[in-house]
Amino acid sequence: MDAKRATIKDVARAAGVGVATVSRVLSGGSASARTRERVLAVAAQLDYRPSALGRNLRQRxxxxxxxxxxxxTDSFFGRLAEGVLACARSAGEPVVVGSTGDDPEQEAELIGMLLEQSVDRLIAVPSGDADAWGPAVKAGMTVVFADRLPSEAPGEDDDSAATADLMLLDGLAPAPVARSAxxxxxxxxxxxxxxxxVRYLSGLGHRRIAFLGGPGHDRRVAAFREAVGSPVDEELVVFATGSRDSAYAAASGLFQSRPDLTAxxxxxNVLGEAAVLAARELDLRVPRDVSLVMYDDVPWAELCAPPLTVIAQPARDIGYRAAELVLRSGSRRPRGVVLPTELIVRGSCGPRR
Incomplete structure (x- = not known):
């Protein structure tokens, strides 16, 4: 039979202090160094574990x-989640995970569920537009976005915002742009x-470069259009939905409709996988017939024949830093963070013959 679980009163009695002092020490409040050391030593000796349910009910x-x-199931989001979990674990905080399927309606339902459960801190890879987050913010929820921003509401100037971001990367000072989120x-x-x-591919002589995108890739396609320059061949800019079947259909259709594309x-990574499979099915040789670059590095990228050239991003760090921001939230609004990417050149790109 298991021994009776120690209570906060047991810790207070053994440490020779009041219950309020024990509570203050365990919650990180003020106490003398000697008292803190004694309370923590007794708590460890008695294997005392605070009741999270009781504590949070009192805090509402x-x-x-x-x-x-x-x-x-997407390896990028899995690694992002690992980063969030690692940071939360170090802070002793549980994490409630939900999958939106990149569906704004499902996202709104999950936000409502978290609000009903009184969860007041949220990290999200957003699927809907900025308006979907109004109820959460008004309810006092602290929200930190990871990997992407909500799409702009209809009528907002996406192109001016994209241009401003690109000017900042070049060290220029654009005029202020109003953000919806x-x-x-x-x-x-x-x-x-x-x-x-894009510059790497252009340096290899490629002039008909296609972009294969999906949900949440507004910033990436804006950068692509800016990089290839005007006029943009819009037939080479293709979007899929979030599913693997849709990604494969988009990649296959792109290869078949534009046999003149070279890269x-x-x-x-789901879109990159689809491009590799579609090229193989259509007997397109990489990189002799078509060069491929994939955004995001995943273990299988190096196992391809030839290995894929990728734009690597720090997925786990994105999750960890987002958790740090949401945990540090208080009277001061946390500032956003931008982490660097890296082009890793492998064997999937070659010169235009």
Whole structure:
């Protein structure tokens, strides 16, 4: 039979202090160094574990962090989630994870569920537009976006915002641009990554470069259009939905409708996988017939024949830093973070013959 679980009263009695002092020490409040040391030593000796349920009921919140991602089977979002979990674990906070399927309606339902559970901190890879986050913010929820920002509401000037971001990367000072989502975010510098990849392909002689995108890739396609320059051949800019079947159909259709293209930039690892499979099915040789660059590095990229050139981004760090921001939130609004990307050149790109 298990021994009776120690209570906060047991710790207080053994340490010779009041219950309030024990509570203050365990919650990180003020106490003398000697008292803190004695309380913590007794708590460890008695294997005392505070009741999270009772503590949070008194605080009228459930505790923990909400995490919403589009697809947990996508290795990028899996690594992002690992970063969030690692940071939350070090802070002793549980994480409630939800998968939105990149569906704004499902995202809204999950936000409502978290609000009902009184979760007041949320990290999200957003699927809907900025308006979807109004109820959460008004309810007092601290929201930090990761990997991407909500899409702009209809009528907002996407092109001017994209141009401003690109000017900042070049060290210029654009005119201020109003943002629809004035919330902190942790992002990879995907614009710099996309531009570096396009310049690399252009340096190899490629002039008909296609872009294969999906949900949440607004910033990446804006960077692509800017990098290839005007006029943009819009037939070479193709979007899929979030599913693997849709990604394969988009890649296959692109190859078949534009046999004159010489290079493809896939804006995510699911899209990159689809491009590899479609090229193989259509007997297109990489890189002799078509060069491929994929945004995001994954283990299988090096196992391809030839290995894929990629734009690597720090997925786990994005999650970890987002959790740090949401945990540090208080009276001061946390600032956003931009993390660097890196072009890793392998064997999937060659000179235009």
């Amino acid at each position: 919140r459930t505790g923990g962090i909400g995490l919403l991602v589009p697809d947990l 004035d919330l902190p975010a942790v992002l990879a510098d995907d614009r710099a990554g996309i531009r570096t990849a 493809v930039l896939a804006a995510g």
